Amino acid sequence: MRNLFLIFLVTMACLVKAQSNEIDTLTHRGVLYARHSPYALTWSLGIAITSIPRDIVEEEINRFPFLQADIAYGLPYNFSLVAKLNTMVLTNRLLSGIQWNYPLSSFDIALGTDIGYLLGFVTINGFDNSINSWLVYPYIQCGYHHNEILVSVRAEAEYITSQQTFAGDIQVSDTRNRRNGLAFSLIIEQPFFHNQRCALGLKISYSDFVYQAWPAFETFKRTLTVPEVFCAFTFP
Amino acid sequence: MHSLFPKCPHGKSDCIQYIAVLFSFCLFILHSGCIDNPEIIHPTFENDTIITHAKPLQSLVMNSTEGVYDIVSSSVNWGSKAVLHWTNGALCFYFENSGIYAVLRGGTVNNTFAFSGLWRNPLTINTGKVQCIIEDTTQIMSIIRSGTISQLTTIPITLNILSNAGESRQSLTLRYARPSKYRNENYFIIAHRGGGRNSDLLPYSENSLELIRFSQYIGANAVEIDIKLTSDGIPILYHDTDFNSRLIGNGTLIGPVESFSFTQIRTFAKLHDGSNIPTLREALNFIIDSTSLRFVWLDIKSANAMRAIIPLQKEFTQKAQQKNKLLFIAAGLATEEFIQDFMTIPQFSTIPSIVETTVDDMRKVNAKVFAPRWTLGTQNELIQSVQTDGRFAFVWTLDDQKFIRKFLAEGQFNGILTNFPSIVAYEYYAQ
Amino acid sequence: MAYSPISHLLLPMNIMLNKIVTLIIIVIIFTVGTLQAQESKKNQLLLTAAAGISFNSIDNLRLPDDARLSGFGSSVSLIWQPEYLLSVGFETGWLFMNKIERTNITTQFGSTSISSLWQAVPLLCIFGMKIHDNVSLYGGFGYYDIIAVNESFGTTVATSQMNAGLSGALDYHLNLNSQSAFGARFTLHNITELQQRLITLQFSYHYSLLAW
Numbered sequence: 112m113r114n115l116f117l118i119f120l121v122t123m124a125c126l127v128k129a130q131s132n133e134i135d136t137l138t139h140r141g142v143l144y145a146r147h148s149p150y151a152l153t154w155s156l157g158i159a160i161t162s163i164p165r166d167i168v169e170e171e172i173n174r175f176p177f178l179q180a181d182i183a184y185g186l187p188y189n190f191s192l193v194a195k196l197n198t199m200v201l202t203n204r205l206l207s208g209i210q211w212n213y214p215l216s217s218f219d220i221a222l223g224t225d226i227g228y229l230l231g232f233v234t235i236n237g238f239d240n241s242i243n244s245w246l247v248y249p250y251i252q253c254g255y256h257h258n259e260i261l262v263s264v265r266a267e268a269e270y271i272t273s274q275q276t277f278a279g280d281i282q283v284s285d286t287r288n289r290r291n292g293l294a295f296s297l298i299i300e301q302p303f304f305h306n307q308r309c310a311l312g313l314k315i316s317y318s319d320f321v322y323q324a325w326p327a328f329e330t331f332k333r334t335l336t337v338p339e340v341f342c343a344f345t346f347p
Numbered sequence: 348m349h350s351l352f353p354k355c356p357h358g359k360s361d362c363i364q365y366i367a368v369l370f371s372f373c374l375f376i377l378h379s380g381c382i383d384n385p386e387i388i389h390p391t392f393e394n395d396t397i398i399t400h401a402k403p404l405q406s407l408v409m410n411s412t413e414g415v416y417d418i419v420s421s422s423v424n425w426g427s428k429a430v431l432h433w434t435n436g437a438l439c440f441y442f443e444n445s446g447i448y449a450v451l452r453g454g455t456v457n458n459t460f461a462f463s464g465l466w467r468n469p470l471t472i473n474t475g476k477v478q479c480i481i482e483d484t485t486q487i488m489s490i491i492r493s494g495t496i497s498q499l500t501t502i503p504i505t506l507n508i509l510s511n512a513g514e515s516r517q518s519l520t521l522r523y524a525r526p527s528k529y530r531n532e533n534y535f536i537i538a539h540r541g542g543g544r545n546s547d548l549l550p551y552s553e554n555s556l557e558l559i560r561f562s563q564y565i566g567a568n569a570v571e572i573d574i575k576l577t578s579d580g581i582p583i584l585y586h587d588t589d590f591n592s593r594l595i596g597n598g599t600l601i602g603p604v605e606s607f608s609f610t611q612i613r614t615f616a617k618l619h620d621g622s623n624i625p626t627l628r629e630a631l632n633f634i635i636d637s638t639s640l641r642f643v644w645l646d647i648k649s650a651n652a653m654r655a656i657i658p659l660q661k662e663f664t665q666k667a668q669q670k671n672k673l674l675f676i677a678a679g680l681a682t683e684e685f686i687q688d689f690m691t692i693p694q695f696s697t698i699p700s701i702v703e704t705t706v707d708d709m710r711k712v713n714a715k716v717f718a719p720r721w722t723l724g725t726q727n728e729l730i731q732s733v734q735t736d737g738r739f740a741f742v743w744t745l746d747d748q749k750f751i752r753k754f755l756a757e758g759q760f761n762g763i764l765t766n767f768p769s770i771v772a773y774e775y776y777a778q
Numbered sequence: 779m780a781y782s783p784i785s786h787l788l789l790p791m792n793i794m795l796n797k798i799v800t801l802i803i804i805v806i807i808f809t810v811g812t813l814q815a816q817e818s819k820k821n822q823l824l825l826t827a828a829a830g831i832s833f834n835s836i837d838n839l840r841l842p843d844d845a846r847l848s849g850f851g852s853s854v855s856l857i858w859q860p861e862y863l864l865s866v867g868f869e870t871g872w873l874f875m876n877k878i879e880r881t882n883i884t885t886q887f888g889s890t891s892i893s894s895l896w897q898a899v900p901l902l903c904i905f906g907m908k909i910h911d912n913v914s915l916y917g918g919f920g921y922y923d924i925i926a927v928n929e930s931f932g933t934t935v936a937t938s939q940m941n942a943g944l945s946g947a948l949d950y951h952l953n954l955n956s957q958s959a960f961g962a963r964f965t966l967h968n969i970t971e972l973q974q975r976l977i978t979l980q981f982s983y984h985y986s987l988l989a990w
Contacts (some may be wrong), residue, residue: 160919160942162942162970162971165591165592165593165971166544166545166546166593167546169546169587169593238720238722239722240722258862259862260862260863278721278722279722279723279724281722281724281750283747283750284747299863299864301862301863301864302860302862303860304860309864309866311864311905329546330470330746330747330766330767331470331471331546331547331548332470332471333471333472338944338970340919340944342903578935589939591939591972592971592972592973597841599841599878599894599928600926600928600937601896601924601926601937601939601972602926602937602938602939603937606935606937607928607935608931608933608935610885610887610930610931611928611930611931611933611935613886613887614885614887614892614930614931615894615928615930
């Protein structure tokens with residue numbers, strides 16, 4: 112955990128130190144980047160692979176890829192609306208939120224909050240389990256753009272405001288207002304061909320509840336370090 | 348000249364930035380490749396003089412002191428009550444909060460009662476050593492000999508809760524309150540996978556002999572063990588389809604369990620705690636000779652294992668009877684396919700079995716136990732009809748304390764399969 | 779189940795080759811598809827072959843002291859290198875992991891000779907980035923097919939198992955001509971699911987299949 116935080120700080124420091132004098136005038140077409148052009152809609156589609164410790168999920172739900180869709184809409188006064196969907200049928204998480212950015216030469220610093228809703232249901236071997244949850248993700252993001260290459264580092268906190276799990280009609284758990292953990296991401300977006308971009312990211316989460324592993328119904332209380340790699344194609 | 352790798356596209360200063368970014372990226376990759384998910388340091392007792400020098404207590408003392416105790420003062424939040432239970436000479440406490448348990452060994456040392464052991468919160472990685480020393484034993488002995496057990500309420504018992512290194516940290520004082528409530532002799536606290544899963548970070552590997560022994564101390568009086576078959580037809584205790592890093596601690600075998608012969612498995616594969624993967628024969632021998640467990644649930648993980656386990660089931664049921672030991676060994680039939688396969692075995696209706704599907708299936712194979720999953724609820728009428736036939740009903744797999752409490756209070760089951768036997772033990776004995 | 783010594787070796791090899799060929803075809807079709815859509819001439823399709831030694835840096839396995847942990851490691855990658863920062867491609871190969879060989883050892887089951895060999899076939903999606911005129915960095919993620927052959931007690935058993943993992947590589951290269959380059963490469967493979975780590979030191983040869 113401390114290592115991750117140091118890596119995040121080092122990256123931020125390196126980016127700031129390597130600041131270029133050039134003021135970029137390019138239109139920012141990155142979905143995951145800190146700044147979006149006013150009234151421009153961009154979206155991306157890709158996959159995210161999470162590696163959940165095998166001890167927890169055993170042979171059942173490990174290494175299942177999620178489809179990931181992101182959408183961003185630029186607003187005046189440096190505001191943007193953003194939304195994200197992660198889905199693999201059994202587990203679906205929808206996030207939406209607003210962010211504000213502060214441009215600084217080749218850099219953009221963004222602050223924002225996403226509100227998320229998690230819905231999961233699994234019917235296997237007669238089990239009828241489900242989850243629904245409301246989540247909040249405040250974040251800070253530092254972006255660096257140069258020659259149409261967009262690099263972002265992001266730190267986010269995760270809070271569970273309300274979460275219920277069910278086995279059939281029985282409510283198994285009811286969690287309210289709990290700090291769940293932190294996550295750090297590194298994302299690179301660059302042109303792919305024509306107007307398309309590709310995005311590559313790595314995210315390390317350090318959290319108590321890993322939403323991708325909700326069917327495991329973990330009783331043991333532990334904080335897990337979970338890496339996630341994602342790759343997406345961005346459309347203007 | 349045009350070259351395969353052209354000059355850096357954006358000049359040297361940009362390259363420095365890329366290095367900064369990539370340096371971080373590589374650190375991320377390296378870090379994610381060596382993730383340290385929670386580890387636990389279990390206390391060790393090699394040089395513990397109490398354990399090595401103490402003489403065992405008389406059984407009269409053990410029987411008299413079992414019961415429910417009030418926690419009268421405590422610097423730890425382990426609840427307001429605890430259950431004291433003796434298992435195979437070990438002094439076991441099960442606390443109200445989260446199934447925290449303490450397992451101590453010892454007895455009489457120089458006219459004192461001295462015990463030393465470990466405590467653990469089974470839902471977290473918190474663990475350490477614990478000691479209990481009662482210097483004035485004359486009062487306890489006179490109360491016990493006179494048979495006025497209620498007077499034990501006047502005698503405080505203090506547990507010193509130590510760090511792993513043996514330094515005193517906290518203490519907890521208990522007073523006897525009342526005897527344990529034993530609802531009936533045939534209530535089974537069944538430890539899943541021989542005592543718990545590897546993810547529960549127990550001191551021994553799941554489905555190992557030492558974990559089966561340990562399961563008694565943490566509250567179980569029965570075990571469920573998983574059975575796979577080797578390529579040469581020997582039933583072994585193993586849960587997964589493959590040899591993998593979750594269960595195997597050394598790296599010579601990988602891939603489907605049923606590809607390897609017993610000799611290869613015994614020679615090359617060790618569990619995470621360094622022990623051998625036991626055969627079913629070894630496990631049943633161990634259970635009869637070295638434990639006081641009363642029920643064994645054989646969870647058959649491969650269909651072809653069925654015919655290999657039945658002769659062993661018969662052999663060891665007879666062996667237990669010859670030793671005047673009460674032990675029931677039943678084959679778990681988890682699916683319709685297993686039931687169909689079971690019904691092709693001659694005289695299948697005389698073989699003790701556990702049916703997990705429906706009551707109709709249970710009657711069809713004349714199973715001794717019906718075991719529905721807990722999410723179907725307490726099903727009291729159905730369970731009573733099962734018990735009217737002289738059969739047992741178990742519920743699986745209950746790990747949450749509030750549901751364990753609910754099933755014990757409102758349900759009619761004869762046993763609970765759980766990964767946390769100490770929670771069930773506290774809730775059952777403290778009723 | 780036990781296989782005959784020949785058939786057990788052929789079976790996983792055939793399955794693996796099929797998998798590798800299918801994936802290479804998918805990458806080629808995908809790349810050619812994007813190629814036709816390109817108007818710029820700043821792209822190239824790069825084939826890289828690397829060979830050298832692979833060292834199994836073991837984290838959690840309690841292998842015997844006489845286990846051999848280094849052997850031959852080869853890899854082949856096909857990478858699309860656009861004019862921008864990141865290049866994208868696919869990598870596979872054949873990496874030695876560990877080998878144990880003992881003759882006439884005494885076990886509780888009698889005397890036997892033992893041979894155990896683990897090899898890994900990476901199936902990775904890789905991303906590369908040029909950080910200096912002669913230096914590139916690569917990061918990859920995907921799966922490693924661990925192929926194990928165990929010969930003991932007169933039986934040979936071959937098994938394979940897919941495990942998720944990540945890789946990172948540093949490649950130093952010198953241009954030979956407009957179409958090829960030669961270099962050296964250091965790669966770290968983290969087979970996270972198996973908690974295994976492989977380090978490879980290889981000579982690499984890069985050849986431009988297409989440039990447009």
